[in-house]
Amino acid sequence: SLTLGIVGLPNVGKSTLFNALTRNDVLAANYPFATIEPNVGVVELPDARLTRLSEIFGSERILPATVSFVDIAGIVKGASVGEGMGNQFLANIREADAICQVVRVFSDDDVVHVDGRVDPFADIEVIETELILADMQTLEKALPRLEKDARKNKDLAVLLDAAKKAEGYLNDGKTLFSVKGEFDLSSVRELHLLTAKPFLYVFNADEGVLTDDARKDELRAAVAPADAVFLDAKVESELLELDEDDAKELLESIGQDEAGLHQLARAGFHTLGLQTYLTAGPKEARAWTIRQGDTAPKAAGVIHTDFEKGFIKAEIVSFDDLDTHGSMNDAKAAGKVRMEGKDYVMADGDVVEFRSGV
Numbered sequence: 392s393l394t395l396g397i398v399g400l401p402n403v404g405k406s407t408l409f410n411a412l413t414r415n416d417v418l419a420a421n422y423p424f425a426t427i428e429p430n431v432g433v434v435e436l437p438d439a440r441l442t443r444l445s446e447i448f449g450s451e452r453i454l455p456a457t458v459s460f461v462d463i464a465g466i467v468k469g470a471s472v473g474e475g476m477g478n479q480f481l482a483n484i485r486e487a488d489a490i491c492q493v494v495r496v497f498s499d500d501d502v503v504h505v506d507g508r509v510d511p512f513a514d515i516e517v518i519e520t521e522l523i524l525a526d527m528q529t530l531e532k533a534l535p536r537l538e539k540d541a542r543k544n545k546d547l548a549v550l551l552d553a554a555k556k557a558e559g560y561l562n563d564g565k566t567l568f569s570v571k572g573e574f575d576l577s578s579v580r581e582l583h584l585l586t587a588k589p590f591l592y593v594f595n596a597d598e599g600v601l602t603d604d605a606r607k608d609e610l611r612a613a614v615a616p617a618d619a620v621f622l623d624a625k626v627e628s629e630l631l632e633l634d635e636d637d638a639k640e641l642l643e644s645i646g647q648d649e650a651g652l653h654q655l656a657r658a659g660f661h662t663l664g665l666q667t668y669l670t671a672g673p674k675e676a677r678a679w680t681i682r683q684g685d686t687a688p689k690a691a692g693v694i695h696t697d698f699e700k701g702f703i704k705a706e707i708v709s710f711d712d713l714d715t716h717g718s719m720n721d722a723k724a725a726g727k728v729r730m731e732g733k734d735y736v737m738a739d740g741d742v743v744e745f746r747s748g749v
């Protein structure tokens with residue numbers, strides 16, 4: 392499955408956040424056959440629609456989709472020149488599908504900052520610089536070969552062009568993801584550049600920042616088009632010990648209306664380019680993970696590869712229609728249940744039953 396790699400400078404709260412993620416781990420309870428790596432935290436994607444489906448279908452249990460975060464330890468500064476653990480750090484980032492940077496914006500005199508001051512913009516730049524330098528090295532190696540081969544191969548000429556354009560952005564100190572509005576990231580996919588991965592920023596904040604909308608807007612704007620999540624990692628770990636009412640009260644006291652881990656799960660899912668569709672029956676109400684833009688047969692393949700091969704059609708009702716009408720029969724009577732063929736592109740919230748020939 393796709394993963395987000397958690398990175399950040401020392402002492403910004405990565406371990407605190409990661410521990411909260413792993414303690415919130417649902418896999419052990421819901422997915423007993425899953426293997427869990429020690430450096431992977433798996434969190435549920437909160438989805439109130441599943442609760443409603445379980446009421447409509449009398450489902451015994453609810454299985455939400457999940458999002459996986461990998462803890463990428465190692466030093467950051469100097470990584471691109473292979474200092475110490477730097478190479479390993481970059482290799483681990485290469486394996487992740489998206490980069491989740493934890494940035495410190497909380498003030499606490501007891502927690503030393505590596506550079507002696509809390510400056511989220513400078514911290515972001517430190518990490519980005521290492522990733523940009525690593526990409527520049529990758530291009531330095533790839534370009535001479537591309538120049539040579541492009542003379543004989545037209546496809547490579549297109550790639551060469553895109554690679555040169557990418558080099559220009561990196562020379563300007565920009566990550567490729569930050570210019571995705573003007574630069575087609577898929578044009579350099581085969582070069583596996585680190586800064587072309589999607590980015591997500593987690594601002595580890597205190598009450599002062601969490602209740603300061605202008606400050607949050609400023610930080611959000613600085614990292615756009617990446618998603619930004621604001622949470623207090625220390626509070627998130629405390630929440631896990633509390634019952635629902637006390638947790639709600641604690642969140643409200645720091646100006647949050649939802650647990651940060653929930654926001655993080657949703658943002659992570661979005662950053663990875665994923666979406667869900669839903670199935671429901673007496674046994675379970677379940678969310679299945681697909682990529683945005685997947686067709687019905689592809690979606691069926693997530694349940695079982697045979698479902699993709701033998702796909703005939705899908706019976707689909709949107710969650711909102713089903714919710715309104717209260718049962719499959721009533722939704723059908725209202726003409727809200729559709730039969731879709733193999734070219735149908737799945738929409739978020741589709742409630743589906745597949746018909747297959749196997």
Ligand code: GDP
Nearest residue numbers: 401402403404405406407497499502623624625
């Ligand atoms: P890492 O080096 O990035 O993994 O950082 P840690 O998670 O080990 O956190 C470093 C220190 O900061 C620890 O003493 C944490 O208790 C503290 N810390 C982490 N998050 C917060 C936070 O949101 N607020 C405050 N005040 N302290 C925090």
